[in-house]
Amino acid sequence: MSEIGLVNRQFGHRARLALSPAEIRIIDDQAHAARTMWNCLHSWWQMMPKAKRGLAAADEAIRQARQDLDYLAELPAQAAQAVLKTYFQSWKNCWEGRADEPNFKARFRAAMSVDIPQGRDLNIVRVHRRWGMVNIPKVGRVRFRWTKDLPVGKRADKDNRITGARLVKDALGWHIIFRVRGLETAPEPHQGPQVGIDAGVNIPLALSNKDHQDHGRPPRRPDGKADRDKWLTQKEKTKLLTLERQAAHQKSFRKKGEKTSRRLQHTYDQIKQLRAKATRRAVDWQHRPTTYLARTYGTVVVEQLNITNMVTSARGTIEEPGKNVKAKAGLNRSIAQEAWGRTVTMLTYKTARYGGRLIKVPAPNTSRRCSACGFTTPGSREDQATFVCKNPDCGFQCNADWNAARNILHLYWTGHAIVEVPAAGRRGRRAGKTVKPVAAR
Structure with a gap:
């Protein structure tokens, strides 16, 4: 200063x-x-x-x-x-x-x-x-x-x-x-409300007050499979599929150890351009809702996710093969496309610029715990998009991402907040300390 x-x-x-x-x-x-x-x-x-x-x-x-x-x-x-x-x-x-x-x-x-x-x-x-x-x-x-x-x-x-x-x-x-x-x-302390945010696949950014931020692009195709090219238009998707088939055909003529031909490299460059265009559109969308959230809310609470472990393949080994490998691969692609880590990074510096705070809370069981009764009952999250509490005394039903956002905010209210500080560990590790939350607004 x-x-x-x-x-x-x-x-x-x-x-x-x-x-x-x-x-x-x-x-x-x-x-x-x-x-x-x-x-x-x-x-x-x-x-x-x-x-x-x-x-x-x-x-x-x-x-x-x-x-x-x-x-x-x-x-x-x-x-x-x-x-x-x-x-x-x-x-x-x-x-x-x-x-x-x-x-x-x-x-x-x-x-x-x-x-x-x-x-x-x-x-x-x-x-x-x-x-x-x-x-x-x-x-x-x-x-x-x-x-x-x-x-x-x-x-x-x-x-x-x-x-x-x-x-x-x-x-x-x-x-x-x-x-x-x-x-x-220097920005004045943001006096806006508190909000919990759950980064999901069906709803990209689900908020605890139902002020959800959605990019309007469905995560799945009409046939039910994960759409890995949702940021491209239908014409661009057709072109991408044609280029990928063309690259596979050209690659079949290359012998082992030979250098990539100029024709094949040109096809690869065209594929990279379409992929880069999709990434640019995704980043452009991420900037808009994160700026809106930083300007609107004084305290933003998110999960402390280990995305690397979340997108691990379920293929398994020959001795112990995995289950639902294709479904898990589609989910991994959807998670990678949403780029949750980049969203949190944007929220980190934008909340600081507008005088707000970004708080991280532990992620375990936020999507399986009922936000109404507080119990974690097996079978409540059978569907990816809907949460139905199996507690006989509750029976609460809502969108699964909204339920998780409410749990995330509740963890902050109950004193489970984690503030990241630089640590002396390896890359990606952070040391945290518990802080006392302010009164809920």
Whole structure:
């Protein structure tokens, strides 16, 4: 916090670049050079004794490599320094238990990216309402899609400015991610109501007060099977099916050990573009309800889910084969499409921005416990969409996701709240502490 009532806020803004084929080729070469630089650093790290693994020695090594290898010189000097700092930071994260050990970056599996660490080199100018111009080292002035007001020109100062950027490539092309630092007024404590949220498949975000957030796309097809392409139109689904069959046909002619042909790789690229388009639509929808929830509610209570264990395959082994394998696989695809973890991440920073709180409660039995009588009776959750309490003295019946949302909020009221804090464990672990809840509103 720099001044009383003001807070420093750092965030990223992603924008699409409009590049010519020659510019795409230059940035592709830079990204491959950055990946090669990372792999060279990793090889150097493994070969050098522990006593000589220093930042200065590594810096001297990459300077010499850029002189000896011409294709490494295609990467700007500052971007090469950013690769060096990122590599050493990855080891620091590993030693402190926040991540696994860094490894080699494969050509086709690693994400292509180039860092621009100095914000002053960007020289961002807004051309008109839809487009802006940015300077990329060794590429020149290129256009990008202007969708958010950025602190550039007279609006930029030492507290509100762009500190750097990163070029990233996905199936839809190259994008630029600006690192923005701003000084904002600290939000007042949100006085909105409390709400419990259950992330489900039938209702994406079921709320305890029935203010459900639904994207209107059914999780299953008319034949009852899970719809893994629900974010695509029917025309796009037909095209995707045609491309997948085409790829399978082309792959049948490839002998073992042969490289992927350009024709097959082009088919794969078309499939990736459709998948990326579906993901972009899903993320766009997630931003809208999470912003609405953060603005409306002061306390948002969610489950602490272990999604990795939830989407584990039920196939089993040869000695002990699993049951309902196809049904479990369809459920796993539906869970993966809803991206519950990404929703919680959005709620985490958005509630903090609007002065609210995000609380996590234990997940066991929230979907099997009756929210009316409080008992967990076997057989109450026989249907995926409906909850029917089998307690003879209750008989409560409602939507299963709404019942779980009510249980989630009740756990917070009864003092089972968990606040996440950084832990010294492996990646994905968090240490928690119980907090006393405020009075229910």
